[in-house]
Amino acid sequence: MPKMVKVRQKFQRPSIPLDDIPQTIDDILGLDDISDTIQPGKRIAITVGSRGIRNIAFITREIVRVLKEKGALPFIIPAMGSHGGGIAENQQKIIEDFGVTEAYCGCPIKSTMDTVEIGKTPEGHSVVIDRYAAEADGIVVVGRVKPHTAFRGEYESGIMKMMTIGLGKREGANACHAAGWKHMRRLIPLFGNTIIKHAKILFAVAIVENAFDETCILEAIPKDRIAEREPELLDQAKQLMARIWIEDTDVLVVDKIGKNISGDGMDPNITGTFATPYASGGLKWQKVAVLDVTDESHGVIIGAGMAHATTQRLFDKADLEASYINALTSTVFDVVRIPMILKSDRDAIAACIRASNEIDIRKPRVIRISDSLHMEYIYISEALMDEASKHANLEIVGDLQEMPFDANGNLW
Known part of the structure; x- marks a missing residue:
């Protein structure tokens, strides 16, 4: 030995101090093109994935707080494809282990593996999303943007993937993975853009972390700018990792x-x-x-x-x-x-x-x-x-x- x-x-170590996260969430969700999508009385689903994202419980709680302050009725859904053995109860347990609980975040968690078809891609693929998300009045996609571990593309781990595979549950994950990783760089934006077009996506909250696993970028992205903005955030994530x-x-x-x-x-x-x-x-x-x-x-x-x-x-x-x-x-x-x-x-x-x-x-x-x-x-x-x-x-x-x-x- x-x-x-x-x-x-x-x-490099740019970061958002923990105490500044509530004000940052207020600021980004207060932008006109974001705030205008949050309507009183509307049931809004917030996605939480299976990755170990620093401050994810705190960030989620603050998003819930702002939505409630604006009169909306937020709830949280696990969005993680087949993780947790493809079992709804296990997926809820995964996010609860991250601290994302009903008591802490102040809203219900609704976990299901049931999906609803919301459209088809231009190539004819059936596109499905979580049933609770499909039935909501709006969806806020929260996810970390970072390089993927198995493929390279304009979109890797991030908002597009969260919509396609996370919200798609086991069926959505199977639909993309079945074609093989060689085609993932093409399929994720193909499915993601179909979800943007047909699902009730309001906006995304993108998280980028620095090399110390600290939150360094929190950005709210309007629905119609997700496809344009995410590749730019991915480039920043690569430089910071x-x-x-x-x-x-x-x-x-x-x-x-x-x-x-x-x-x-x-x-x-x-x-x-x-x-x-x-x-x-x-x-x-x-x-x-x-x-x-x-x-x-x-x-x-x-x-x-x-x-x-x-x-x-x-x-x-x-x-x-x-x-x-x-x-x-x-x-x-x-x-x-x-x-x-x-x-x-x-x-x-x-x-x-x-x-x-x-x-x-x-x-x-x-x-x-x-x-x-x-x-x-x-x-x-x-x-x-x-x-x-x-x-x-x-x-x-x-x-x-x-x-x-x-x-x-x-x-x-």
Whole structure:
């Protein structure tokens, strides 16, 4: 086992302080072309997805507050395709785990997997959305804009995808995924624009986060500007996102994966663990060890399949049925394959070092991250210290130390 040292990574850090979020929501929802769509007595659905978005409960609560102040009757709907095993109760539980509860937000949550056809794309695809959303007087689409983990396009993870796959529930997700990821860049705007045309979308609230998982952009987008504005926000998100400043290593160690961290368990835009050939980038490595899965994932081990070794601890937490439902919907099976299972963290890391080719086995290049959301501090092995010391965006902030394994061989 190599000795490791703590390193601080430097990124841009524009952000909206938590105390400023209520006023920001007041400001963006007070714009004439937004405010005019909020009518007294109208039942308005607000979407909440399955991603671990910082401040999502607070942002949702403030949107609810403004809608209620204007006399509307807001309610929240989980908008997450097939996540939660494609079960309505599970989808509600997912957003409640984020703090999005009826008590906190001050309005009902309505969760269903039932859908209603609201139109057809120009190519003849049936387009469906959540039944409660379809029956509402208006829909506010709330979502984070960021690079996708499986494809590249003008629209990736964001408002268009939230409408197409999130609001589309399992049927909408299946309709897009069935064609394969190769066509996702075309289908998402095709379906999304059909929803904008035929559904009662009022406006979107786009969230962009910085490299520290902090809210840095909150923007209300009128219905007729969503298609134009989202690609511009995506470009900003790409510039702000975290990364590993070292370009390649022998072994990457990821302490935890999780659906609340990334749709792929770990964001391949950072880790390089892409499950399709339609996106690329991130760290280059020979082997990846994944050690655990977050409690918030409820046993969904999406991402474990992109590792070469894992632990018995992770495997014991796995809910394979729920994991497979998600994989079946996305049509990507690699993410739920079971890698080599070792009894401890030490054994999983050692296996990856041992099986790496053409390396200095006495001084392996190893990078350890807690997860792909928290990237300010990482650990690197002694062999990478010289490279790190010369990089303008890296600062060595600790001393070389043995990896802190307990008596069972697990990191603490």
